[in-house]
Every structure is written in C-alpha cells, then in structure tokens.
Amino acid sequence: MQTISQLKLYRANGGRVVWTIHNRRPHKERDSETFEWFRYELCKIVDIIHVHAPHAAVHMVEVYSASAEKIRIIRHPSYLGAYEPADDTLSRPLSDSGIRNFLFFGMFRGNKGLGLLGEAAGMLRTKRQGWTLDVVGQSFASQRRLLRKLNWVEGVSITPDRVPDADIPLIFGNAQAFVVPFQNLFTSGSIMLAQTFGLPIIGPDIPEMRQTIPRACWDLLYTSNRPRKVMLKMLKIVDMGHDELSERREACFEYARETSPEVIGSAFSQALDSIRPNRQEQNLNVQS
Known part of the structure; x- marks a missing residue:
C-alpha cells in the first residue's frame, strides 16, 4: 500500500514509471490476494509495462486489464559479452x-x-x-x-x-x-x-x-x-x-x-524517449 502511494506521489511530481514483467506468479505464493491487487494498481500507475513476448502482453491485458497502449514488447536480451567477449x-x-x-x-x-x-x-x-x-x-x-x-x-x-x-x-x-x-x-x-x-x-x-x-x-x-x-x-x-x-x-x-544487449538497449531507450516529459511539462512541475 505504501509503495503504491509513493509511486503515485512520484508521478504527480513529474516522474515516469517503467515496469518489467518477469513472472506470471511469484516464486513463492504467500498472499495471492495482495499480489493480484498490487499488479492491478501498478497497471493503472505505470507509464510503460515492459514484457518480453506477445504471450506476456496478452496475459497482462486479459488478467490485469492493462492498457494495451502502455505495453511495449521488447525481447529479453541475450548475454553476448556478459561473461566473456x-x-x-x-x-x-x-x-x-x-x-x-x-x-x-x-x-x-x-x-x-x-x-x-x-x-x-x-x-x-x-x-x-x-x-x-x-x-x-x-x-x-x-x-x-x-x-x-x-x-x-x-x-x-x-x-x-x-x-x-x-x-x-x-x-x-x-x-x-x-x-x-x-x-x-x-x-x-x-x-x-x-x-x-x-x-x-x-x-x-x-x-x-x-x-x-x-x-x-x-x-x-x-x-x-x-x-x-x-x-x-x-x-x-x-x-x-x-x-x-x-x-x-x-x-x-x-x-x-x-537480441544482443546493444540491440535491446537501443529499443528500450526508444521506449523511454516516448514517455520523456517535454520541456513545457518540466517547467510546469518546477513552477508548481
């Protein structure tokens, strides 16, 4: 509950929120009701819901009523260059x-x-x-x-x-x-x-x-x-x-x-640019 409130405050002050979905369910089921509620609330707050494949986009729309306009399908990067050249x-x-x-x-x-x-x-x-x-x-x-x-x-x-x-x-x-x-x-x-x-x-x-x-x-x-x-x-x-x-x-x-980190990183940067506040929005936030 506190996290959701803080995210709302952050957005109200001009922040942008990006959420990457890795799992359908938590690794350990402790409180499924809270888990479901939290995901529903996040879908309302965030600017981008990042998923790695079309099936995940369908899941978020059908199960959590996520806005399709918020979803970006950007594949999981490979690990080229991560552990050796x-x-x-x-x-x-x-x-x-x-x-x-x-x-x-x-x-x-x-x-x-x-x-x-x-x-x-x-x-x-x-x-x-x-x-x-x-x-x-x-x-x-x-x-x-x-x-x-x-x-x-x-x-x-x-x-x-x-x-x-x-x-x-x-x-x-x-x-x-x-x-x-x-x-x-x-x-x-x-x-x-x-x-x-x-x-x-x-x-x-x-x-x-x-x-x-x-x-x-x-x-x-x-x-x-x-x-x-x-x-x-x-x-x-x-x-x-x-x-x-x-x-x-x-x-x-x-x-x-x-799907190299460079390719996926470029796609992710473009997604971030799409939600970057313009100068007018930034000035309004500063003045307020």
Whole structure:
C-alpha cells in the first residue's frame, strides 16, 4: 500500500514509471490476494509495462486489464559479452567428439521438472550411450531428493550450488543442447543464456517457448509433459549429425545477435524517449 502511494506521489511530481514483467506468479505464493491487487494498481500507475513476448502482453491485458497502449514488447536480451567477449562466444566451435553433452542450468525450484528429467535420462540411457547430462545450479532442500535420483543415472553429473560467473563460459561452452523439462514458463533468462552460447533448446511445445527460441529449433519441442517425449527429443540430438547440429547452433547464435544487449538497449531507450516529459511539462512541475 505504501509503495503504491509513493509511486503515485512520484508521478504527480513529474516522474515516469517503467515496469518489467518477469513472472506470471511469484516464486513463492504467500498472499495471492495482495499480489493480484498490487499488479492491478501498478497497471493503472505505470507509464510503460515492459514484457518480453506477445504471450506476456496478452496475459497482462486479459488478467490485469492493462492498457494495451502502455505495453511495449521488447525481447529479453541475450548475454553476448556478459561473461566473456562476444567474439569468443560466437567463434567457439562445436565439439566433434561424438559425445553429446546436454545441460540443465538454473535455480532448482518446484516447477523445474527434475523428476521428469531424471526419468527421461534413465530411459535414454537404455537406448543410447555416447551422451552426458550436466545439471548445474543452486538447489533447495525440497529438490535434493530428486537430484540424488538423477545422480544414479550413468553419465549425469550434479552441481547443486551456485557457480561463479567466471565458470559460465566453460559450463555452456562444453554443452551442445539445453534441456528445459518444465511447463511453467513465462520469461527465462537461462534459456536466453543457453542460446547465447549456441545451444538449441529441448523444451515444451507451448506458445511461450515458441516465442523465445528461433523457428529452426521448434522441432525439438516435445508435445506433452511425459518422460518419453522428452527422451525422444534428447535422442534426436544424440543421433543428429554434426552438420545439422551446427546449423541449429548457428540459428541460436543469430538469435543471440538479434537480441544482443546493444540491440535491446537501443529499443528500450526508444521506449523511454516516448514517455520523456517535454520541456513545457518540466517547467510546469518546477513552477508548481
């Protein structure tokens, strides 16, 4: 309540408010009624509602009655240049070792699908050798049991801790595909990070995913939340030839270039310019 009052006062004194939406729901549901009320109020106050994809714009209009005129769809930036020079990332060759290296990276919460991933990996191991899976990221106590189950599968390695930024290029540079075993997706920085390093995404075939990855990788999306469906897409990568996988990799690199921080930063600057107070408004605020 106090935050809303302060924002109203800030706007009354000539301020501008920009709100970026990252999640459909809070990571932890504590007070859903207050959450809903706060979002409704923010939609009334802010000058710009920044979302990363069309599905998020529809969500804000349909669920929170947001004004379509306030919404700006500006894609989530890639991470080119964030962890190493962009040229180093884009010039890193695809490994030709014959071993397919999968990666799952992120903070492990309840919706991350670790159980599904574990079952899919176990099924894949019975059909093919010649692959590994690295599961990396900070985990909560509730996820430790599922991580231990994953660790029983041959070729799966678990790093259940936050990793230093300096290790990111090595972790992603060693991988060849990124697995997303969860259906609850709104905006995902880890998916953008994976594509920055040229990793095609294996994930659910939902509009949110199709609006986040290049069309060249849509055939790697699975159609139902079942271990066999995930396993079959992983199998497709294992059996994929070097040239075809290289084409997917280049499609991801191109997507990372199109959404580079420079490109997205320029689009965001234009959005900010559209709500910048003109000189007359500034003078009125000073006089009042």
